[in-house]
Amino acid sequence: LRRGVPEVIYCQGKTTTQVVEITRHMLKSGNNVMGTRADLKTFHEVQLIAPDAKYYEPARIFAVQQEEVLKNEGIIAVVTAGTSDIPVAEEAAVTAELFGNPVERLYDVGVAGIHRLLMNMKVIQSARVIIVVAGMEGALASVVGGLVDKPVVAVPTSIGYGANFHGLSALLAMLNSCAGGVSVVNIDNGFGAAYVAHQINRLGEKGE
Amino acid sequence: LRRGVPEVIYCQGKTTTQVVEITRHMLKSGNNVMGTRADLKTFHEVQLIAPDAKYYEPARIFAVQQEEVLKNEGIIAVVTAGTSDIPVAEEAAVTAELFGNPVERLYDVGVAGIHRLLMNMKVIQSARVIIVVAGMEGALASVVGGLVDKPVVAVPTSIGYGANFHGLSALLAMLNSCAGGVSVVNIDNGFGAAYVAHQINRLGEKGE
Amino acid sequence: LRRGVPEVIYCQGKTTTQVVEITRHMLKSGNNVMGTRADLKTFHEVQLIAPDAKYYEPARIFAVQQEEVLKNEGIIAVVTAGTSDIPVAEEAAVTAELFGNPVERLYDVGVAGIHRLLMNMKVIQSARVIIVVAGMEGALASVVGGLVDKPVVAVPTSIGYGANFHGLSALLAMLNSCAGGVSVVNIDNGFGAAYVAHQINRLGEKGE
Amino acid sequence: LRRGVPEVIYCQGKTTTQVVEITRHMLKSGNNVMGTRADLKTFHEVQLIAPDAKYYEPARIFAVQQEEVLKNEGIIAVVTAGTSDIPVAEEAAVTAELFGNPVERLYDVGVAGIHRLLMNMKVIQSARVIIVVAGMEGALASVVGGLVDKPVVAVPTSIGYGANFHGLSALLAMLNSCAGGVSVVNIDNGFGAAYVAHQINRLGEKGE
Amino acid sequence: LRRGVPEVIYCQGKTTTQVVEITRHMLKSGNNVMGTRADLKTFHEVQLIAPDAKYYEPARIFAVQQEEVLKNEGIIAVVTAGTSDIPVAEEAAVTAELFGNPVERLYDVGVAGIHRLLMNMKVIQSARVIIVVAGMEGALASVVGGLVDKPVVAVPTSIGYGANFHGLSALLAMLNSCAGGVSVVNIDNGFGAAYVAHQINRLGEKGE
Amino acid sequence: LRRGVPEVIYCQGKTTTQVVEITRHMLKSGNNVMGTRADLKTFHEVQLIAPDAKYYEPARIFAVQQEEVLKNEGIIAVVTAGTSDIPVAEEAAVTAELFGNPVERLYDVGVAGIHRLLMNMKVIQSARVIIVVAGMEGALASVVGGLVDKPVVAVPTSIGYGANFHGLSALLAMLNSCAGGVSVVNIDNGFGAAYVAHQINRLGEKGE
Amino acid sequence: LRRGVPEVIYCQGKTTTQVVEITRHMLKSGNNVMGTRADLKTFHEVQLIAPDAKYYEPARIFAVQQEEVLKNEGIIAVVTAGTSDIPVAEEAAVTAELFGNPVERLYDVGVAGIHRLLMNMKVIQSARVIIVVAGMEGALASVVGGLVDKPVVAVPTSIGYGANFHGLSALLAMLNSCAGGVSVVNIDNGFGAAYVAHQINRLGEKGE
Amino acid sequence: LRRGVPEVIYCQGKTTTQVVEITRHMLKSGNNVMGTRADLKTFHEVQLIAPDAKYYEPARIFAVQQEEVLKNEGIIAVVTAGTSDIPVAEEAAVTAELFGNPVERLYDVGVAGIHRLLMNMKVIQSARVIIVVAGMEGALASVVGGLVDKPVVAVPTSIGYGANFHGLSALLAMLNSCAGGVSVVNIDNGFGAAYVAHQINRLGEKGE
Numbered sequence A, B, C, D, E, F, G, H: 001l002r003r004g005v006p007e008v009i010y011c012q013g014k015t016t017t018q019v020v021e022i023t024r025h026m027l028k029s030g031n032n033v034m035g036t037r038a039d040l041k042t043f044h045e046v047q048l049i050a051p052d053a054k055y056y057e058p059a060r061i062f063a064v065q066q067e068e069v070l071k072n073e074g075i076i077a078v079v080t081a082g083t084s085d086i087p088v089a090e091e092a093a094v095t096a097e098l099f100g101n102p103v104e105r106l107y108d109v110g111v112a113g114i115h116r117l118l119m120n121m122k123v124i125q126s127a128r129v130i131i132v133v134a135g136m137e138g139a140l141a142s143v144v145g146g147l148v149d150k151p152v153v154a155v156p157t158s159i160g161y162g163a164n165f166h167g168l169s170a171l172l173a174m175l176n177s178c179a180g181g182v183s184v185v186n187i188d189n190g191f192g193a194a195y196v197a198h199q200i201n202r203l204g205e206k207g208e
């Protein structure tokens, strides 16, 4: 049913040895496996037991594919406000891809230059679900939510300083979005946004 | 495209006169109209200009239907932890119904008595999207999210006291859900949850 | 130098008697006088000693004019995201007018419907300073700040509920604006925004 | 009366020299001694004056036993939501053991996979007191509290990120538990939970 | 097993009609029933269907007894810092009594006059469990925790003003108690403290 | 129109390579370029592609000038409370200068020694706009705002410790300023203050 | 030793009956008695048992004098930033007087008009201890603390709105005072400030 | 008048070179000079220009004496709850000594073992002013404040973890002290407490 959807290891706070052991164990069942928040060193250790493992550097994800993933047709768009939000966006985009979704990336279209967003509406309109990744004032989620009639999954990032309070400003802004259709995941939780977007996207596939 | 989906008035902070005027104006376009956070007095004034208006008391919603709503086949389940969460849940459920979705209600199945939830899994499994409404420790969203492989829209409520800090405890708990597929809307925002759930549900309808 | 700029009484937390006494005392010096956060009852008492006093109801301001105000030529635009923000916006607009500035109002152009804002850019472009009044996610300040190359004074409002935390969400969003040229005053402080905008506007007047 | 219950040194914020000196001083009275939050380096220095000292690595505890501890018969169960909570759980478990209590560990039974918890209810039911250790949304305390009619001591952990705010989400969730019989200690305070659980457990011993 | 322990209705946020209906329903099973946070009006309505109902005014609890409660021998002491903490303390004390526990009250022995506490140590020493109820700086829990080697259940109250932040100061103080054996329940949660204390007390009864 | 105003790179959170690439790209358009929050290492790399680049060490700004900047006549005063506030003040001052404004610096005139401020009022009075940079209690903004009838842009800094909470104390103080004409930017945002001050200053230039 | 210093009842949260009973009991010992946060109704009831009782309306204090108070010679100055701070200041001033201290009041000398403060330095310099009462940005405590070499007891008030957060802004500002000699009491705690100031003042009396 | 009271440099956030330069400059005026929050490296550099400089290691203070300090007769007691609070206490104690006050230290008498405090009341009673230094629940300030009729200056420390929130728990507890005569300085501000205590102590000296 969840054919090919990888099992996931959250590597932060685990030792390299622990990650390798969990990977080894999961691979035995024949499933695909991925690790988030994994550094290069962890990846190299994983490679020793899984030579085909791939590392997605900006996303900080490693993945081992053992079986084909069921492909969705609907597109997930991943949109960021700034360039500093890209690591979180890549965590979302790569996760979505590993779960079988085609992904369109649209980066650095924050509200301080709204025309760049408006000029790229086609990318957003081609998608079935939109992940909006933004730090600082987090306004992009509301603007996108107002422009489209589709589910928007908003990811606040901890990008910013001072009264940003480690992502609180973007989090509160997104929770208070005046636009319909916006729901929110934890600060910097690109993975969680992709998980939600994938579940939504699957609903649109014929035959499900 | 959005055939029959009502235009919505957020009545809180508006005078009765303002609500009536906005209603009158919206009705002219032939659309359906609904008002959230509306008290009985407001409803009675609206009835003077729209005799067919209906009032959903626990939901605090009034609605005027002028055209048929496009019906979805997928079910939206609305689940609450306690009985005090019902007003928020009803705001979600009635909104979802007015948007054309069949709704299954499952109330008072909070985690302090997990067996009541487990005994009612059929209701939850019959749905395409699940709205979980919970205050206090907000744990229900994680438990439901862990039991199903479907989008869960979590609504923290302000029910509780003391270290609940007006819904903050449930909000933070839901944002930190360790279960996949949970996204969150604002505290007490039953309407917003229904809006998101409706958009998701539509994706599963044949022909869209 | 500050010819005609009224002396100001902040009425909140003062008894009607206190307000009347302060007004009487200020009028003696021949200056104009205004009171903010004044209810109708206070106004009626003020009228007894100053029959020409005017009351601006949505702004909750009363004013007594004894001398001509020096008029500025530059326009101050007052822009709101929603209709619930209007009382704060009116506090700003009426204050700006009483200080001698022509004011253009542009209300209910929030980011959930960005096209309404874009269609009204002429109003904003005609102004020398722009006051942006917004609650909830406060995104409008960033969008306006990105569209114009002029000083934007942002006023967060306490409009909203739940994770809005009495205006905190809009306040933090505005302080974290990624657009240049945005500075911020206290939550609901329409008067303060007008004061700043007036000082800025005067700088553009010939001969100062 | 407290026969064999060790004296405790909280090593965090103390220099190695200070810890060694306090240990030496405490050992003179013939009591058992333990140190919490002790790193390996500290342990090695302690070993120089107390060659029989033991180090419990995941718990970060060292202990020197000089006299027999009075043994309790009632079991203390230590339950965690995730694997990242194990260090805090081990601080609790090892402390409980050093205080003379038999301990049952049940790790990684968080609410996202509620069936794993339900399948292991025997472990929980065999205990007289249950320590629940959980980070993120901290929901496990409520679920366990609802399943058993025994005292549950809840330890929020700082495991998580973003809106977890260093353990605040789990702390608030546990304080707002809708299940009866749950009381809470400080974030990451495994030691404190064991201390409370030990005092409770002793009450159930015959002859006390 | 829980012979005579009443079923509990949390009345806050419920209408009188709802409380009466739940009471009627619960009484049918032959159990004892109690309601917390019940005002006098609610009690009078309950009396109509249960003439033997009793009202404990300072505790704001009503109770209907239908069967004998199993009596514990161990004493629960309820201690308060000030007189303003008494309503919360009475909620705890009356609940503990209705659950079958003998209760010793020791009120107004806050740390600003430590000698009053020290003079009354006998009351505290006679108990098996101690509930400490304190607002403001909440210091009493630590002092009592340091004086006795028994479980202390601490209830922060919202008594105070300013930097008390509705009980936050006492809550944080109690969570950070430097004394062993102190665990904490929610702000103003006298009921929850009694529930915990009752479970602990039962463990000390012979034959359980 | 914005002749000579440099394009700006916010270097924090960008790799040196990214900064160099963005600089190279921006320089192609013939514009001036500056980078804020740039360390010395970044500057040296930038120098390799732009040998005329300058580094302003206390401001942590690098700048490459390719065309003449339009000069303003009005002075921007930059005032600090303490010496620890100087880095933020220099970010403001150097930005203002690179944008074409003459700058007067007045450092270390905090309110604990109010006479030093009063003795230097001439500097403040010579300016058209005043940037006030202060940490700890942030009181200087109100004092300066009360002494002059000109726009004051207040920058809270994160200087301080304890109940300063990383700049929160100064931020809240400045937002609550009882003096007219004070608006606020983010904590430590010297660049943002200069941007606002520059826009205001330009309004006072003849012919604009 | 504390000859004539009244015993004190904190009336907030007590019923009128409770206040009267405590007063009656205290009067029996021959001491003076005072009640803070007392409304007029409470005073009238107290008068029935103590006809000589006096009520200080703006201070909300009632007092019954039975014996002469020992008089201090040193003056306590009570200084406020605004007129809205006067009730808190009066609580401090009247308490100080009832404790036997001569009091000089200097009201409405906030930092937005620093010259009014400077013109009144004689009042401040005549005092041995200074109580500074201020809300909003609380800057006055630092300014006064910098001007004099005497103990300053700072009382933050809850006067303000928005980002004032019920006195938090003034509280944090005062705790972060860069001026030496400033210590702080709770928000709105005029009584506590007078208590501290009285203890300090007594030290300066000859013969103590 | 302030004969011998050293000028003070707050070294945190200053470079060694800056501290040496300020020291050199201050020494020229013949005054005594001290630096707080100074590390050993800074001290060694200061020694090069002031060979008689002394370093107080646990206090992290260096001092250069050039003239005799006026000695007070009244004693300042410095009391701590735990051993981890000693660095802050030493900052207070050494500062008080350098300002000319005899100091009595009473360390590690926290409320978890109240008898140790009671056994040492003589030390506290011998003093004219008492500085109480405590982290975690900060209860010691209230207990001491209740035991003596003298000014208590409370210093919250950041000692603790979890719900301590870097000193917030102790700070709030101390601000809410139910004991009379307690005023509070910033978290970890030993210097500030000594400054206040010194000013108070001087008032008790004959002839001042």
Ligand SMILES: Nc1ncnc2c1ncn2[C@@H]1O[C@H](COP(=O)(O)O)[C@@H](O)[C@H]1O
Pocket (backbone or CB within 6 Å): D008, D009, D010, D011, D036, D037, D189, D190, D191, D192, E178, E179, E180, H082, H083, H084
């Ligand atoms: N890991 C821990 N967390 C919280 N409290 C602890 C911990 N370990 C020891 N303690 C407490 O700290 C006390 C020792 O503190 P100290 O005198 O500073 O070493 C012990 O008696 C325990 O009550």
Ligand SMILES: Nc1ncnc2c1ncn2[C@@H]1O[C@H](COP(=O)(O)O)[C@@H](O)[C@H]1O
Pocket (backbone or CB within 6 Å): B082, B083, B084, D178, D179, D180, E008, E009, E010, E011, E036, E037, E189, E190, E191, E192
């Ligand atoms: N005062 C109270 N504070 C917290 N929880 C309570 C209180 N009174 C009752 N409860 C809990 O609330 C449950 C009943 O909730 P309800 O079903 O909403 O009436 C009881 O089983 C208790 O666990």
Ligand SMILES: Nc1ncnc2c1ncn2[C@@H]1O[C@H](COP(=O)(O)O)[C@@H](O)[C@H]1O
Pocket (backbone or CB within 6 Å): A082, A083, A084, C178, C179, C180, F008, F009, F010, F011, F036, F037, F189, F190, F191, F192
């Ligand atoms: N120090 C600073 N603080 C805040 N914003 C800045 C700062 N420096 C540059 N910016 C803003 O950041 C924008 C560039 O962001 P980026 O595209 O990420 O380099 C500029 O246009 C400025 O508006």
Ligand SMILES: Nc1ncnc2c1ncn2[C@@H]1O[C@H](COP(=O)(O)O)[C@@H](O)[C@H]1O
Pocket (backbone or CB within 6 Å): F082, F083, F084, G178, G179, G180, H008, H009, H010, H011, H036, H037, H189, H190, H191, H192
């Ligand atoms: N440890 C400290 N904490 C708080 N304030 C201090 C401390 N040490 C010195 N100060 C204050 O800081 C002032 C010197 O600051 P600065 O001019 O930055 O060196 C002194 O006059 C003191 O009032």
Ligand SMILES: [Mg+2]
Pocket (backbone or CB within 6 Å): A144, A145, A146, A147, A148, A149, A150, A179, A180, A181
């Ligand atoms: Mg939308």
Ligand SMILES: [Mg+2]
Pocket (backbone or CB within 6 Å): B144, B145, B146, B147, B148, B149, B150, B179, B180, B181
């Ligand atoms: Mg799921």
Ligand SMILES: [Mg+2]
Pocket (backbone or CB within 6 Å): C144, C145, C146, C147, C148, C149, C150, C179, C180, C181
């Ligand atoms: Mg702009």
Ligand SMILES: [Mg+2]
Pocket (backbone or CB within 6 Å): D144, D145, D146, D147, D148, D149, D150, D179, D180, D181
């Ligand atoms: Mg239970």
Ligand SMILES: [Mg+2]
Pocket (backbone or CB within 6 Å): E144, E145, E146, E147, E148, E149, E150, E179, E180, E181
């Ligand atoms: Mg104890």
Ligand SMILES: [Mg+2]
Pocket (backbone or CB within 6 Å): F144, F145, F146, F147, F148, F149, F150, F179, F180, F181
């Ligand atoms: Mg001004």
Ligand SMILES: [Mg+2]
Pocket (backbone or CB within 6 Å): G144, G145, G146, G147, G148, G149, G150, G179, G180, G181
């Ligand atoms: Mg001073």
Ligand SMILES: [Mg+2]
Pocket (backbone or CB within 6 Å): H144, H145, H146, H147, H148, H149, H150, H179, H180, H181
């Ligand atoms: Mg005292």
